[in-house]
Amino acid sequence: MKATQADINWLGDVSVFEVNRLNAYSDHRYYHTMEEAQASGTMKMRYDLNGTWKFNYAVRPDCRPELFYTADFSSEGWDDIEVPGHIQLQGYGQIQYVNTQYPWDGLNELRPPALPQDKNAVGSYIRTFHLPSGWQNSPVYISFQGVESAFYVWLNGQFVGYGEDSFTPSDFDLTPFLQDGENKLAVEVYQRSTGSWLEDQDFWRFSGIFRDVYLYTVPAAHIRDVRVVTDLDKSYTNGTLNLDLKLEGKASAGARVEAELRDAEGTTVKTFGSKVSDDLVNISEEIGKVHLWSAEIPYLYRLYIRVYNAAGELLEVVPQAVGFRKFEMIDKVMHINGKRIVFKGVNRHEFNPRRGRAITKEDMLWDVRTIKQNNMNAVRTSHYPNQSLWYELCDEYGLYVIDEMNLETHGSWQKLGAVEPSWVIPGDRPEWHDIVMDRAVSMVERDKNHPSILIWSCGNESHGGEVIYKVSQYFKSYDPTRLVHYEGVFHDRRFNETSDMESRMYAKPADIEEFLNADPEKPYISCEYMHAMGNSIGGMHKYTELEDKYPMYQGGFIWDYIDQSIYKKDRYGKEFLAYGGDFGDRPSDYSFCGNGIVHADRKVTAKMQEVKFLYQNIKLFPDREGVKIVNSNLFADTSALELVYSLEREGHEVLRGTLEVNVPAQSEKVVKLPLGTASLAGGEYAVNTAFVLKVATLWADKGDEVAYGQYIFTQDQVDSNAAAGDDPNLKNEIQVVEGDVNIGVRVGHTHVLFSKAFGTLVSLKLSGLETIAQPPAPLFWRATTDNDKGTAMGFELGAWYAASLLPRCVEWKAEQKPDQYRIEFTYKLNISSDVQVKVAYTVRADGSVHVHNAYRGTAGLPNLPIHALSFKTSPEFGNVEWLAMGPEENYADRAFGARLGIHGSKVADTVAPYLVPQESGNRTGVRWAKLTDDAGRGFKIEASAAPVELNVSPYTAFELENAQHAYELPPVHYTVVTVAGKQMGVGGDDSWGAPVHPEYRISSDGELEFEFVIRSL
Template sequence: MKATYADINWLGDVSVFEVNRLNAYSDHRYYRTMEEAKASDAMTMRYDLNGTWKFNYAIRPDCRPEAFYKQDFSSDGWDDIEVPGHIQLQGYGQIQYVNTQYPWDGLNDLRPPALPQDQNPVGSYIRTFHLPTGWQNNPVYISFQGVESAFYVWLNGQFVGYGEDSFTPSDFDLTPFLQDGENKLAVEVYQRSTGSWLEDQDFWRFSGIFRDVYLYTVPAVHIRDVRVVTNLDKSYTNGTLNVDLKLEGKAAAGAKVEAELRDAEGNTVKTFGGIEVTNGLASLREAIGKVNLWSAEIPYLYRVYIHVYDAAGELLEVVPQAVGFRTFEMIDKVMHINGKRIVFKGVNRHEFNPRRGRAVTKEDMLWDVRTIKQNNMNAVRTSHYPNQSLWYELCDEYGLYVIDEMNLETHGSWQKLGAVEPSWVIPGDKPEWHDIVMDRAVSMVERDKNHPSILIWSCGNESHGGEVIYKVSQYFKTADPTRLVHYEGVFHDRRFNETSDMESRMYAKPADIEEFLNANPEKPYISCEYMHAMGNSIGGMHKYTELEDKYPMYQGGFIWDYIDQAIYKKDRYGKEFLAYGGDFGDRPSDYSFCGDGIVHADRKVSAKMQEVKFLYQNIKLFPDREGVKIVNGNLFADTSEFELVYSLNCEGHEVLRGTLEVNVGPQSETIVKLPLDVESLAGGEYAVDTALVLKASTLWAEKGEEVAFGQFIFTQGKSDSQSNDTVASDLNLTNEIQVVEGDVNIGVRVGQTHVLFSKAFGTLVSLKLSGRETIAQPPMPLFWRATTDNDKGTVMGFELGAWYAASLLPRCVNWKAEQNPDQYRIEFTYKLNISADVQVKVAYTVRADGSVHVHNTYKGTAGLPDLPIHALSFKTSPDYENVEWLAMGPEENYADRAFGARLGIHDSKVADTVAPYLVPQESGNRTGVRWAKLTDNAGRGFKIESSAAPVELNVSPYTAFELENAQHAYELPPVHYTVVTVAGKQMGVGGDDSWGAPVHPEYRIASDGELQFEFVIRAL
C-alpha cells in the first residue's frame, strides 16, 4: 500500500499491515571493495542509529503528542530512551507476562481485529541525524530490524511509512524527505495493532524499537537481493552453485557482474566472469565439482564474492555471501541431510536477556550458540518468530540445524483453559486474514533464504489449522522447494493435512508416539516441543531418545525450552531477584510459567543440562571391565578431533588414568581394550570412566571439553565400604556401651559417641560425636517433598496432600529396646494420620565402634495415594555448610533423571545444593549415595554411609515445608540449620509436560507395600 499521510485507523484494519515499506530482500552485506568484504568489518554504507533517542510515553492513543513529528515541535523536556530496547523495561508502562491468553482477556470484551483503546500505550521517539559525508547525492534508506507491534515513521515532518510485523525488518526510502544539515526522524510505536492478534506467543508482552535501526545507502548499481541455492548429485559428492541477483540503481542498465567462489581457507575454487545482467536480473548456474558438504557436524562454509561494475568497468560493490553445499530432502518418508537420516537433538529458543528482554546482544547469542553446541544439541527452533539475522549466521558458522518459524501464534483464539474451542479462531479459513499472514511468511523467507543452517520453514505456532495457513505452506514449497515445511497445528485440524511435511506434535507421551509410528504413518515424526523443562524437570527424557534407534521415522524433537524468561527486579529491601509473571502487578498473568529453561535467565547452565547433554550424545561410550565400545552415531564426522580419556576409580578415588588416540568413522563402532588389569585389583567398588574430549580448542569450546561420557560400575571381591562396619567394630570392641535409662530419656555412651533417645518425643534427640552435637532438631519420618512445578501441574497437593499432613504429625505409639554386648538397639513405631493401617518403624542401633545405624521401615495398605518420598529428615548445625559425597553427580539427580549423572566424589556448599528455580521447590537430591561427609570450615563434622544399598540424600538449608510455602527465594527464612534428608526412594520429577503429565509408573512409589532403607551415622 502507498500513502502520503498517516491514518491511526490502520492499527485496527486487518487489510493494512504495511504502508510504503520496501519489499523484503536477503540479509546479505555489501561493501565498496574486496578488501572491506574479506575483512567483514562494519559496513561503510550503513549508519547506525542505535543509542539514545528522545522519548514520550502515553498510556493510550488519545493522550499522545499527536504533532510531535512536525518540524516546529520541541522535544525539550522529553525523557531519553535507549534503542534498541523495550519501553516497559526502561521505566514505562506495565510489564506483563501471559502464555496462551490474550493480555487483555477479562479487561476488554474483544474479538479480532478490534483493539483495546484504553490499553494501547504509545511511545513517541525522536532522533536527529546528519548524513555521513558522501551520502548527499545517493539514495538513503532506513531499516527497522524489529519494532513491536506497529509503528509510523516521519522524516522532517513528512510521512514516510507504516509497518506491523514485529520480528522481520521494515525498510523505507528516505531519499525524497532528506534535507541538508540536520534531519528529524520521528517514530510512533503502538503496543497493540491487528498484528497483536497474531502475536500471542508465550512471552512477556513488550513494545518499542527493540532491534537495530540503521540508515543505509547504495552505490549507483546495487544488488538488492541475492538468492543462493546449492544442489548435490545423487552421490552427494559434486555440487552445483546457483545464484540469482536482483540489481537496482541508475547505472544498472550497463552493469557487469563477476563472481568467485572461495573455500573456507580463502583459496579460490572457481571464478565466474561476464555474468549477464538483463532487466536488472542476473543468474549464475555452475557445476563446481567435488565439494565439502555443510552439516551441523562439519559446518563447512564456502564464500562467493560477487563483484558489481558499472559500464565503465569501475568496481561499485562487493557482496560476500556464505555458501553451504547441502541437501535436505524426504527419502522414503524419512528426512535426510546429504543422504543420511537426520535426528534432531533440538531445543526451542526464545530471544531473551533478563535485563534487556528480547533485545538480545551479540554476546548473548555467542554464549547461547556455544552453550547449545557444548551440550550436544544440534538443532534450534526459533520459537516463535524469526530471530535477528546474526543468529542464523552463527548457526551457519557453528553448525546448528534450524527450524525457522514465522511470526504467527493465535493461541488464545482457539484454546481456552486448555480445551480446544475454535469458535472464533484466527486466521482459520478467513480470507481477510490471508494477506497479513502471508506477508509475514514472505518477509521471513526473503530475508533468511540463503542460510544453509535453515532446513525447515515453519508456518508459525499454535494457531490451530485452516486454509490460510495451508496457503502459507504452499507458498513455502513453491518459493523454496529445497526445504521442507513444518506446522504442528494440523494435529487439531486434519482438513489440510498436507500443510506439514512431517507429523509434529507437542508433549505427546512416548507411548502415544509409538502408537503413531506403529500405524504405518505417511509422514515422519518430530516433537516440535517436548520435555517441558519448567523448574525441576527433564525426568524421563530417556524414554524419548530411546525411540531414535527403534523407529527410523522418529526423527527427534525440540526441548521446551532453552532459557528462563525471568526479569531482574528489586524486592522491597532493594535486593535484586529474578522475577516472573505477576511480580510486576501484571494482571492477567500466567505467573511462573515463563520459567521453562534448561538455562537459567542469568545464563547459568541449570542442573537439568547434565541429563540433556548425556542423552543427546552423538557418540556413545559403553565401557566394561576390559575396555570400551565406542559407537559413533555421527552422520559425517569421525572422532579424530577427540582423544579418549579413561580412568579407573575405586570407592571414588582414582587408581589409574590414561589417554588413547582413537578414530572411529561416522556410523561405525569399535571396541578399544583398556589396560585395566581387573584381576589384580583389591576388593572394592570400581568405576571405569571413559570420555571423549577435544584435542584442541574450537569455535564452540576450549581444549579438553567433554563431548561424550560413559561409566561402568562393578564390584571386585568384597568392597571396602561393605567391610567398614566389621573392621571398625573389630578395632573398637574394647569400647564399653554404657546405657542410662531415665524416666524420660535413654542415654547411650560409647567412647566419644553420646546418644540420647527421648521416650516422650519418640526419637533420637541428641547425637554428640567427639563432643559436638549433630542433632539440632531430631529425625522424623518424611513422606513429602516440596512440590515441583510438574507436581503442581498434576495437582499433587490435592492428590497426594495427605502425605504432607502425615509428615507433619507422625505419632510415636510404641518403643522397645534391647542391649547386647556389642550394641544397643531401640525401635520407635509410628502411626500416621493418613491411615490407621500404616505403620512406620525407625530403629537406631548404637554399636561398639561408636557408629549409629538407622533402619527405616514402612508398611502400607491398599487405597492410599502414591508416596512422594520415603525418607528420614533431621536438622543439624548450619556450621556444617560443606558437603562431600560419593554418589551420582555432580549435579542434582533423581530416579528418572540420573542417566547423565556419574558415580564419583563430588562436593558442594550446602547453600549451592538449592537450585535457583524461579519458584522454590524440591532440588539438590543425589541418588546412589554411598557416603556423604558434612563438615564445617575447620573440617569437623560427621559422615553418613549407606548400608545395605545406596540411598538418596538431600542436604539443604531448608526443609521441604519451608520450600513448599515460598513463592520466591526471598521468602525463604534466614538460614538457621542444615537440613539432612536421607531417603530410600524419592519419586521422579517427570517432564512430559507441566500441566498434568504424571511421573512415569516405574519412577513412582506405591504406598501399599513394604519399603525399607538403612544408613549409618559416624564421626569423621
C-alpha cells in the same frame, strides 16, 4: 500500499499491515572494495541510529502528542530512552506476562481485529541526525529490524511509512524527505495492532523499537537481493551453485557481475559471471567436488559477488557464506546429505533478564556455544524469526534450524486447555490471508541464504485452516530445497499436507509409538517436548530411546532453552529474578515463563547434565576390559577427539590414561583398556571413559568433554571383616543410662540420647560435636515441583504432607547386647491407622549409629512422594561432600547423565535457583556423605545395605513448599539432612497434568526399607 498521510485507523484494519515499506530482501552485507568485504567489518554504507532517543510515553492514543513529528515541535523536557530496547523495561507502562490468553482477556471484551483503545500504549520517539559525508547525492534508506507491534515513521515532518510484524525488518526510502543539515526522524510505536492478534506467543508482552535501527545507502549499481541455492548430485559429492540477483540503480550497458567462490582456507575454487542486461541476473555453475555442510562439520565457502561497470570499475562487493548441503525426504524419512537426520533440539526464545528480547551479540555467542557444548544440534526459533546474526552463527557453528514465522493465535482457539475454535484466526478467513502471508514472505526473503535453515515453519499454535495451508504452499513452491513444518494440523486434518512431517507437542512416548506403529505417511518430530519448567526433564530417556527404535522418529525440541524472567528488586532493594504477576500484571500466567534448561542469567541448570548425556552422538559403553564406542554421527569421525579413561576405587582415582581412537561415523569399535582389573583389591570401582576435544573449537575449549560413559562394578573383598564397615580395632564398652524420660548411650567419643517422650533420637554427639539440632522424623512429602503442581499433587497426595507433620510414636522397645544397643520406635500416621513406620537406631561398639527405616503400607492410599528420614543439624556444617551420582542434582528418572564420583558443594548451593522454590538438590546412588564445618569437623553418613538418596539443604520441604520466591525463604538457621530410600521422579512430559512415569513412582501399599550409618569423621 502507498500513502502520503498517516491514518490511525490502520492499527485495527487487517488489510493494512504496511504502507510504503520496501519489499523484503536477503540479509546480506555489501562493501565498496574486496578488502572491506574480506574483513566483513562495519559497513561504511550503513549509519547506526542505535543509542539515546528522545521519548514520550502515553497510556492510550488520545493522550499522545499527535503532532510531535512536525519540524517546529520541541521535545525539550522529554525523557531519554535507549534504542534498541523495550519501553516497559525502561520505566514505562505495565510489564506483563501471559501465555495462551490474550493480554486484555477479562479487561476488554474484544474479538479480532478490534483493539483495546483504553490500553493501547503509545511511545513517541525522536532522533536527529546528519547524513554521513558523501551520502548527500545518494539514495538513503532506513531499516527497522524489529518494532513491536506497529509503528509510523516521519522524516522532517513528512510521513514516510507504516509497518507491522514485530520480528522482521521494515525498510523505507527516506530519499525524498531528506534535507541539508539536521534531519528530524520521528517514530510513533503502538503496543496493540491487528498484528497483536497474531502475536499471542508464550512471552512477556512488550513494545518499542527493540532491534537495531540504521540508515543505509547504496552504490550506483546495487545488488538489492541475493538468492543462493546449492544442490548436490545423487552421490552427494559434486555441487551446483545457483545464483539469483536483483539489481537496482544505474548499471550502464556492458556492466558485469562476477562471482568468486573460495573455500574455507581462502583458496579460489571457481570464478564465474554474467553480463547485466536488466535488473535480474541468474547464474548456474557446476562447482565439482565440494565439502558438505552439516551441523557436525559446518563447512562454509565464501562467495564474493562483484559488480563492475562497463569501464571495469568495481562498484560493489557482496560477501556471502555458502554451505553445500541437501535436505530431502527419502522413503518418508528426512535426510541430510543422504543420511537420516535426528534432531537433538531445543526451542529458543531470544531473552535477556535485563533487556528482554533486545538481546546482544554477546548473548547470542554464549547461547550458541552453550547449545553446542551440550550436544544439541538443532534450534527452533520459537516463535518468530530471530535476529539475522543468530542464523549466521548457526551457519558457522553448526546448528540445524527450524525457522518459524511470526504467528501464534493460541488464545483464539484454546481456552482453559480446551480446543474451542469458534472464532479462531486466521482459520479459513480470507481477510487474514494477506497479513499472514506477508509475515511468511518477509521471513523467507530475509533468511533464505542460510544453510543452517532446513525447515520453514508456518508458525505456532494457531490451529489450522486454509490460510496457513496457503502459507505452506508458498514455502514449498518458492523453496523446494527445504521442508515445511506446522504442528497445528493435528487439530485440523482438513489440510494435512500443510506439514511435511507429523509434529506434535508433549505427546507421551506411548502415543508417539502408537503413531509410528500405524504405518504413517510422514516422519515424526516433537516440535515441543520435555517441558523443562522448574525441576524437570525426568524421563527424557524414554523419548531419546525412540531414535534407534523407529527410523521415522526423528527427534525433538525441548521446551525450552532459557527462563524468561526479569530482574526486579524486592522491598528491601535486593535484586531477584521475577516472573509473571510480580509486576502487578493481571491477567498473568505467573511462573509459567520459567521453562529453561538455562536460567535467565545464563547460568546452566542442573537439568543440562541429563540433556547433554542423552543427546550424545557418540556413546561409550565401558566394562571391566575396555569400552565399546558407537559413533552415531552422520559425517564426523572421532579423529578430533581424545579418549580419556580412568579407574576409580570408591571415588578415588587408581589410574588414568589417554588413547587415540578413530571411529568412523556410523560405525562402532571395541577398544581394550589397560585397567588391570584382574588383580584389584576389593571394593566398588568405576570405569570412566570420555571423549574430549584435542584442540579448541569455536564452541569449546581444548579438553572439553563431548561424550561420556561409566561402568560400575564390585570386586569381592578378600578380608570379610573389612566388608562390614566397622573398624575391629575400635571396640569400646557400651554404657547405657536409662532415665525416666531419656535413655543415654555412651560409646567412646560417641554420646547418644533417645527420648521416650518424643519417641526419637534427640542428641548425637560425635567427639563433642552435636549433630542433631532438631530430631529425625519420618518424611513422606517433598516440596512440590512445578510438574507436581501441574498434576495437582497437593490435592492428590496432600495427605502425606499432613502425615509428615504429625507422626505419633506409639511404642518403643530396646535391646542391649555386648557389642550394640538397639532401640526401635514405632510410629502411626494420621493418613491411615493401618500404616506403620518403624525407625531403629543401633549404637555399635565402634561408636557408629546404624539407622533402619521400615514402612508398611496398605491398599487404597495415594502414591508416596518420598520415603525418608529427615533431621536438622547445625548450619555450621555448611559443606557437603559425597560419593554419589552427580555432580549435579539428580533423581530416579533424571540420573542417566549423572556419574558416580566424589562431588562437593556448599550446602547453600544445593538449592537450585528455580523461579519458584521447590524440591531440588537431591542425589541418587549415595554411598556416603560428609558434612563438615569450615574447619573440617563434622560427621559422615554411609549407606549400609544399598545406596540411598540424600538431600542436604538449608531448608525443610515445608519451608520450600510455602515460599513463592527465594526471598520469602527464612534466614538460614539449620542444615537439613534428608536421607531417603526412594524419592519419586520429577517427570517432564509436560507441566500441566502429565504424571511421573509408573516405574518412577512409589507405591504406598507395600513394604519399604532403607538403612544408613552415622559416624564420626
